[in-house]
Amino acid sequence: MAYFITQDGILYNDKDFDIKQTLECGQCFRFYPLPQGQYLVIAKDKLLVVKQEQSGVLFYCNEKEFLELWQDYFDLTRDYCQIKKTLCEKDIYLKDATQEKFGLRLLHQEPWEMLISFILSQNKQIPHIKKLIEAISKSYGDLIGTFEDVNYYSFPTPNQLKDASDEAFRNLKVGFRAPYLIDATQHVVSGRLVLDDLYKLSYDEAKTKLMMIKGVGEKVADCVLLYGFGKYEAFPTDVWIKRVMLYYYASHISKENEIRNFAKDYFGNLAGFAQQYLFYHARDHKIGK
DNA sequence: GCCCAGGCACTCA
DNA sequence: TGAGTGCCTGGG
Secondary structure (H helix, E strand, O other), rough: OOEOOOOOOEEEEEEOOOOHHHHOOOOOOEEEEOOOOOOEEEEEEEEEEEEEEEEEEEEEEEHHHHHHHHHHHOOOOOOOOHHHHHOOOOOOHHHHHHHOOOOOOOOOOOOHHHHHHHOOOOOOOHHHHHHHHHHHHHHHOOOOEOOOOOEOOOOOHHHHHHHOHHHHHHHOOOOHHHHHHHHHHHHHHHHOOHHHHHHOOOOOHHHHHOOOOOOOOHHHHHHHHHHOOOOOOOOOOOOHOOOOOOOHOOOOOOOHHHHHHHHHHHHHHHHHHHHHHHHHHHHHHHHOO
């Protein structure tokens, strides 16, 4: 891994890493575009400013923080060149998608934050999901910093959410998802669901556990497993993936379960990576819509 | 103003 | 077991 210490921060040089593609490919919600190719990212209870340069991605932080937090968060030690090569050889669609979205990385995000975020995501578009997450963070999280006179808040812990009522959640405009948030919080606070335990369970076992929560179906569970737990067999099958799969691969397949099974056989343990390249590609080009 | 979103639970056959 | 339907809300 090649990085350089500059007077502004850490410059990470890798042709397989593009900050815009990584943040905007649909896996995360807490980021804000700034002028001149910069982004403000909220993760790990910190504010991070990053910028795409010609020569790499500039992290405005010190070396210690980069190595302790951001190297892992942005999955910088994984060989994406090899992943893309393997996927490229499968078919022309993946070749196109991986070449176009050459710089996305699958982030290592907090499982709890993923659980709540993707429960909120159902029947919503990304700008609105982002607003809901910010509203919940502002109401229940801690102030973690200020950037250009705007305050930013951490994502609330299960304990910080445990006393929130149905009414309180509805006041934040989460709508019918309010009881789902309460059920998820209760599962975790009571210890009925220990999120850390899911790391060592198989994909199928972990998925079954997550789906005990009201409001968590296959799609939400797959997002949590992929983005929160790094279970790369997960293939979140949402409307865009359904469109791209029907359009490119499997016009004879219509049921979600059939799509998931197809993906499992065809993409194997790279299913999650394939999903991300295809999803981002499909959404950008409105494939199948 | 209308339509429908990055799904899910619930109902009914 | 599978298909049909309602759901809060606000962006497009």
